[in-house]
Amino acid sequence: MATNRARRRGSETVRGLVVGVAGLMLAVLGGTGAGAQERPRYGGELVFVVPTEPASYDGHREGTFALVHPVAPIYNTLLRFDPTDRTGTRVVGDLAESWTIARDGRTYTFRLRRGVKFHDGSDLTSKDVKASYDKIIFPPSGVISFRKGQYTAVEAVEAPDAATVVFRLKWPSASLITALASPFNWIYRADILAKDVHWYETHVMGTGPFIFVEHVKGAYWAARKNPNYWDKGKPYLDGYRALVVKDANAQVAAVRAERAHIQFRGFTPSERDSLVQALGAKIAVQESPWDCVLLVGMNHEKKPWDDKRARRALTLALDRHQGSQALSRIAIVKSVGGVQVPGTPFAAPPEELEKLAGYSHDVAKSRAEARRLLTEAGVPEGFSFSLKNRNVPMPYEPIAVWLVDQWRQVGLQARHEFIESTKWEADLRNGEYEVAVDTQCSYAVDPDLDLYKFQSMGISHNNYGRYTDTVLDELYQKQSRALDPDERKKYVREFERRLLDEEAHYAYTLQWHRIIPHSAKVRGWTITPSHFVNNQLDTVWLAE
Amino acid sequence: MGKYILKRLLLMIPTLLGVAVIIFFLMRVVPGDIVELRFAGESSFASKENLDKERVRLGLDQPLWRQFLAWITGIVRLDFGKSMWTGAPILEEIRLRFALSLQLAIMATLIAVLLAIPLGVIAALKQDTWVDYVVRIVSIAGLATPSFWLGIVFILGLLIVFKWLPPMVYTPLWVDPWQNLLQLIWPALAVGYRYSAVATRMTRSAMLEVLREDYIRTARAKGLWEKLILSRHALKNAMLPVLTVIALEFAFLMGGLVVTEQVFNLNGLGLLFVEAVAHRDYTLTQALVMLVAFVFIFVNFLVDLAYAWIDPRIRFR
DSSP: OHHHHHHHHHHHHHHHHHHHHHHHHHHHHHTTHHHHHSOOOOOOEEEEEESSOOSOSOTTTOOOHHHHHHHGGGOOOSEEEOTTOTTSOOEEESSEEEEEEOTTSOEEEEEEOSSOBOTTSOBOOHHHHHHHHHHHHSOOTTOOOTTGGGGTTEEEEEEEETTEEEEEESSOOTTHHHHHTOTTOOOOOHHHHHHOTTHHHHOOOOSSSEEEEEEETTTEEEEEEOTTOSSTTOOOSSEEEEEEOOSHHHHHHHHHTTSOSEESSOOOHHHHHHHHHHHGGGEEEEEEEEEEEEEEEEOTTSTTTTSHHHHHHHHHTOOHHHHHHHHTTTSSBOOOOOSSOTTSTTOOOHHHHTTSTTOOSOHHHHHHHHHHHHHHTTOOTTEEEEEEEESOHHHHHHHHHHHHHHHHTTTEEEEEEEEOHHHHHHHHHTTOOSEEEEEEEOSSOOHHHHHGGGSOBTTBTTOTTOOOOHHHHHHHHHHHHOOSHHHHHHHHHHHHHIIIIISOOEEEEEEEEEEEEEETTEESOOOOSOTTSSOOOTTOEEOO | OHHHHHHHHHHHHHHHHHHHHHHHHHHHHSSSOHHHHHHOSTTOOOOHHHHHHHHHHHTTTSOHHHHHHHHHHHHHTTOOOBOTTTOSBHHHHHHHHHHHHHHHHHHHHHHHHHHHHHHHHHHHHTTTSHHHHHHHHHHHHHHHSOHHHHHHHHHHHHHHHHSOOOOSSOOOTTTOHHHHHHHHHHHHHHHHHHHHHHHHHHHHHHHHHHHTSHHHHHHHHTTOOHHHIIIIIIIHHHHHHHHHHHHHHHHHHTTOOHHHHHHTTOOOHHHHHHHHHHTTOHHHHHHHHHHHHHHHHHHHHHHHHHHHHHOHHHHTO
């Protein structure tokens, strides 16, 4: 009897695992590919989970996904990232039907779509685009623009006629097109901004595929289909509801109980596995490298981290390839990458990464080199230092534990200080640390966005390494102005080599890994490396 | 009695003022500030210029005494101001969550009272019998079991056995009583069980003490009917400490169910409190502390009135 029960339990476990693994493989390999070939079905309400809430409704002043996920479908942007592109780097028109770039790279002319209406019935014209971008790039006194710094190349925005917008630049910019596809740069009504520039902080009204219904703070957001949407035939959904669920376990439970179809930010590997095991074929999983990474910040104003030999030793001690295998089972990290998300246009190929300090497969050799450098720099065996870390468990805690172990293997003793987020942020900003876990996360994969942080202190607002490196600053400018992608790639490689190898100002750990298990009913949504991108929901539909 | 009530009401003022001073300055001592937090999120490009602008907008560039004065004069006019994080009026932020927290507190209290008083009385009457032992085991288990843990067990049980989860969005009682009950009965049971454990033990010990009093012996010697002795003489006197425990627990439930609210995804005051502190939302935290302090003081005031009503000696003291 007991044997039979055990056998039955064993076979159930095996069956569960087979179903789970098969479901996972199908989902990961297939993604929404199958969905793309099917005919979209109209109707239904998409229910998704958002883990937190924004402070205001104004995309121009906020920087959180908590605003983009529930509110992006209400708006359009001038350009957008192609919703079918897994790299999240291919830009297509949203309100712009087409555009041209002058030969000198300093004038961008956008032709707007005709017949676009705001949800209040008024027509969208180039004045609205100009007013929105003027607010972002040249905010009036008392108005905060979160991403103003990304548009320093822009001299003026003009609206020569109702359907044309012109951006005049002071110098050529390789990233302007990407910056204009920012998921935060919603187009507002010029008349409203003229009357009250703060109106959009507390109101939601755009031209997007969905019309705002209500936001009950701490509970949910609701929106309904825009029947007069300019992209005829879209959207497919009747509406959507974004449930505010702050607890991670409650988020998983919501998907598991089919109270929500999806959570667009990401789950952990164990949460994915539990959902796949519980729901089998009812769940699909999409995964992607994530444009977020934890870094090792070394305070250049504190000894011995003012010596690049000591800094190099810290990065040489890391066995990233083994770390990737072990940590990807328990944490939201996976790929070994440089300054760009692996697999995206400006990322270093593996053979080039291998040449950087700490990226070699020959770990014994790297660690021997680390020990030699430490001796040369006068750092004694058993040298102890503090590693300040943010008290956010995932993935900060496992990464820090891994770092402490890696450094112990070259004779360094790191004391892990797991401190409250606000204190951690303040300590990093004020330089009150020796070594710290720092972070870099962008809304889109683009060298301008991803490298900005690493420019000299004073230029970058969040260079917590507290160094000045004019060579790096110059390389940043060069890549930023190189309109030829190959030339830009070359400068990005040079930047990467200097940042991570020659000067070892910062050490990259492992690329975050985005895991989205969702109801298999959800179709027409493609994961990208950014959790800020691809949330307009116009292409999303629900299968029966 | 009128003089007694007035005296108690007047005593509330210095207490609330003391709380106001402590919370205002305590919030300023905590490291980190709202502006850094607000603009240091993912994909941050916060410049010093932006941070300074925001500090001026929120009035954080003003000297502390001026900030305190502005806040306290607002309170006197019952104007709690706006949340520094969302910019929404604080009364609106609280109003959204108040109904849920109040209803949950009332439901948990009802469950606790309905369980605790009969069980406590029975345990006292059947002291040292198997009935008493069972009641004591159940109540000790309740004390040892955190409400949120019991909540997780409920959630997992419902999910695994019935593949069902309580509704995740609050529906007011007057809109759809059934949906409302489906959502709130589980947290009310989880919280009510622990709450009843405290009250059961208090009822039992208070009853045991009263049952040994001379006036009970006298009543029995006079040949009074046992049920009458229990209800009119024993229970009424035993209720004094029980009432205090129930009232204090009720006040605690109004803002203290942080983890339980998280587990059941309830949009209540507890979660709002935690978020306000985490965001360093000074104005909202201060208002919530004042609200909870007021609830505690007011509930205590009601308990004191009840004491005075139950035991006339108190009001003449």
